[in-house]
Amino acid sequence: MVAKTAVYLAALAAAAHSVTAHTIVTSLWVNGKDTADAAVGVGSSYMRTPSSNSPVKDLSSSNMACNDRGTTPVSGFLKVAPGDVIEPEWWHSGARGEDPIATSHVGPIESWISPYNANTNGDVWVQISSEAYDKDSSQWAVEKMIANKGRNKVVVPTDIAPGKYIVQFNLYAMHEAENVGGGQWYPNCAQVEVTGSGSTKLPAGVAIPGFYTASTPGVVWNIYYSSTYDTKLDYIAPGTGVWDSSSTYSTDVCHEKVYGLAPAGYCQGGNNSTAPVKTSAAATTSKAPATTSKAGSTSAVASSATTTTVAHTTSQAAHTTPASSPAAPSSAPAGSTTSSAPNSQYTDYTSCMRAYNKCLDAHQPKNGGAADFSACQSMNCQSYQRMARRSARHAARH
Numbered sequence: 001m002v003a004k005t006a007v008y009l010a011a012l013a014a015a016a017h018s019v020t021a022h023t024i025v026t027s028l029w030v031n032g033k034d035t036a037d038a039a040v041g042v043g044s045s046y047m048r049t050p051s052s053n054s055p056v057k058d059l060s061s062s063n064m065a066c067n068d069r070g071t072t073p074v075s076g077f078l079k080v081a082p083g084d085v086i087e088p089e090w091w092h093s094g095a096r097g098e099d100p101i102a103t104s105h106v107g108p109i110e111s112w113i114s115p116y117n118a119n120t121n122g123d124v125w126v127q128i129s130s131e132a133y134d135k136d137s138s139q140w141a142v143e144k145m146i147a148n149k150g151r152n153k154v155v156v157p158t159d160i161a162p163g164k165y166i167v168q169f170n171l172y173a174m175h176e177a178e179n180v181g182g183g184q185w186y187p188n189c190a191q192v193e194v195t196g197s198g199s200t201k202l203p204a205g206v207a208i209p210g211f212y213t214a215s216t217p218g219v220v221w222n223i224y225y226s227s228t229y230d231t232k233l234d235y236i237a238p239g240t241g242v243w244d245s246s247s248t249y250s251t252d253v254c255h256e257k258v259y260g261l262a263p264a265g266y267c268q269g270g271n272n273s274t275a276p277v278k279t280s281a282a283a284t285t286s287k288a289p290a291t292t293s294k295a296g297s298t299s300a301v302a303s304s305a306t307t308t309t310v311a312h313t314t315s316q317a318a319h320t321t322p323a324s325s326p327a328a329p330s331s332a333p334a335g336s337t338t339s340s341a342p343n344s345q346y347t348d349y350t351s352c353m354r355a356y357n358k359c360l361d362a363h364q365p366k367n368g369g370a371a372d373f374s375a376c377q378s379m380n381c382q383s384y385q386r387m388a389r390r391s392a393r394h395a396a397r398h
Contacts (some may be wrong), residue, residue, distance in 0.1 A: 010011070011366050021092075021101065021105060021172060022052075022053040022054055022055060022092060022101065022184075022186075023053055023090045023091065023100055023101040023105075023186050024049070024050060024052075024053035024090070024091065024092075024093065024186070025047065025049075025088040025089060025090055025091075025169055025188035025190075026038070026041065026042060026043045026044060026047060026049055026089070027043075027044040027047065027089055027092070028044070028047075028078060028086055028088055028089065028190055028347045029086070029089060029151060030078070030080055030084055030085070030086055030087075031084055031085055031302060032085075034076060034091075035078055037076070038215055040095050040096055041093060041095040042080065043074075044076065044078075045074060045075055045076030046074065046076035046077055046190050046191045046192065047070050047074065047188070047189070047190050047191075048067070048070055048072065048073075048166075048188075048189045048190070048191065049069065049188070050067035050068055050069055050188065051068050051069060052068075052263040053092060053093060053186075055173065055184035055185055055186055056122055056184075056185045056186070056187060057182075057183070057184060057185070058181075059181075059209060059212045059213060059214070059274055059293065060209050061218070062209060063187070064185060064187060064190070064208050064212065065120040065125075065168065065187065065189070065208045065209065066120055066166065066168060066187055066189035067093050067186075067187050067189070070120055070187070070189055071119055071120055071121075073119070073191070074191060076191065077164060077191045077192060077193040078190060078191065078192045078193070079193050079195055079196055080192050080193070081156065081194070081195050081196045082156055082158045082159060082160050082194065082196050082198045082245070083155065083156060083158045084155070084156045085153050085154070085155055085156075086153075086154045086155075086156060086167070086192075086282040087151040087152060087153055087154070088151065088152065088154070088169040088190075089150050089151050090145060090152075090186075091150055096150075096346065100145060100146050100150035101146065101171070101289040102175075103143070103146060104175050105142060105173035105174075105175050105184070106140035106142045106143060106173070106175065106176070106223060107132075107140060107141070107142055107171065107172040107173050107174035107175075107183070108130065108131055108132040108133075108140070108141050108142075108171075108172050108174075108218070108237035108238075109129075109131050109141040109142065109145060109169070109170070109171045109172070109221075110127060110129060110130045110131070110169075110170050110171050110172070110237060110238075110239050110273060111127070111128050111129040111154045111167060111168060112125040112126060112127050112128065112129075112167070112168040112170070112205075112208070113125070113126050113157075113165050113166070113167050113168070113172070113202065114126065114165065114166050114205065115163070115164075115165060115166075115202060116163070116164035116165055116166055116191065117164075118121050118165060119166075120189075120208070121207075122207060123204055123205055123207050124202075124205050124207075125168070125205045125206050125207070125208045125211070125248060126203060126205040126240075126243050127205075127239050127240045127241070127242050127243060128154060128155070128156075128157060128167075128243055128244075129153075129154045129155070129178070129240060129242060130237050130239050130242055131152065131237070132218075132235055132236070132237035133232045133233065133235050135233060138185075140232075141171075142171060142173070145171075148358070152169075153227050154169070155244075156194065156200075157200070157243060157244050157245030157246075158198070158244065158245055158246065159198045159199060159200040159245040159246055160198055160200055160202070160245045161194070161198050161199055161200055161201050161202075162193075162194050162195055162197070163193070163194055163199060163316075164191065164192070164193050164194075165191075165192050165193075165194060165202075166189050166190070166191060166192075167189065167190050167192050168184065168187055168188070168189045168192070169187070169188050169189070170185060170187045170188070170206075171185075171186040172184070172185055172237075172238070173184075173186070174221060174223050175184075175223070177220060177221050177222075177223065177277055178220065178221065178222035178223075178224070179220070180214045180220055181214070182220075183219060183220075195234065198245065198276040200245040200246070200343050203243065203249040204251075205240075205249075205251065206240060206251050206333070210317055211240075212238060216238045217236050217238060218235065218236050218237050218238035218239070219238050219307060221235060223235075228391070244393060253328075258366070262397070264270065342375045352379055352380075355379065359375065359376035359379070
């Protein structure tokens with residue numbers, strides 16, 4: 001493999017007062033239509049809305065499937081048809097008009113689907129979308145979502161059999177993912193009812209939790225700097241192959257190389273696949289409890305007005321900072337005479353950005369609203385980024 005060197009220009013605009021770090025989904029759009037059926041910031045009747053916007057960091061936690069309320073059914077189902085475009089709407093506290101997530105929290109966004117009657121348990125999760133780094137737009141999936149007013153697109157498989165399903169939308173923030181357990185997962189789940197005349201049942205899938213481990217490709221990754229691989233173009237999002245209901249589904253964790261070459265030994269895992277399974281159009285994939293939804297409708301209409309209240313917190317229960325982690329300085333280090341001088345307590349760009357992101361988390365407002373990140377701005381991590389660039393140019397010349 002040809003060695004590549006790249007330094008990711010982390011968006012220090014995350015220090016702006018209007019930016020906050022965590023994120024949550026409280027409603028969906030379908031084919032460009034807003035389907036929210038509750039007040040702004042309140043979970044719609046079809047969403048198994050988490051109790052807070054905090055991330056999941058323990059890969060073995062049951063919360064990896066649908067967060068902390070994931071196994072509790074809600075009364076509503078969002079009706080969709082095969083081929084419909086679903087867009088989860090991400091926001092810091094569920095309220096529109098504010099930033100979806102800190103711009104430094106880049107990474108992939110994925111979606112999975114499972115039968116409703118499994119209630120998230122077992123080898124039932126089938127991946128239906130995966131976005132990581134887009135070479136054409138030079139943006140991570142999270143950056144594209146932010147630019148699109150907090151929304152990313154997921155297509156309902158075009159021949160999926162009618163029935164009730166759970167759809168998971170999962171954003172993976174990688175600003176601390178260079179260490180095991182550092183990445184932040186934001187799984188949010190919706191109950192949907194697929195209508196239409198599709199005839200393909202869900203294939204066998206994977207278990208969540210269980211599928212993701214520290215050795216799963218794309219889980220541990222340094223987005224800031226590497227002397228051996230391109231931190232963006234070589235990245236492969238964690239997951240399986242994407243299932244579209246018309247092709248064979250593979251649960252191999254080394255499913256694709258979108259751009260560039262992955263580091264040696266990066267891809268691991270099996271080579272399992274399941275061919276599409278056809279069924280009659282009248283058959284359904286699950287037997288669900290009675291609901292208020294009306295069969296036959298293909299419009300994106302929620303079937304119940306019951307709402308779920310969200311506690312908009314930035315709880316650190318799942319995101320603790322070790323006592324040995326460096327504290328965010330409140331001013332430039334002693335002896336510094338210009339704003340371009342780096343902070344002496346960090347050794348490189350990666351360690352500075354790690355502390356910077358922890359500083360952002362620590363200074364988030366606890367109950368929403370404006371944030372004051374002025375204490376984080378003095379870290380001046382850009383100085384280390386410039387040093388890394390000079391080192392890379394020097395290495396290239398010699």
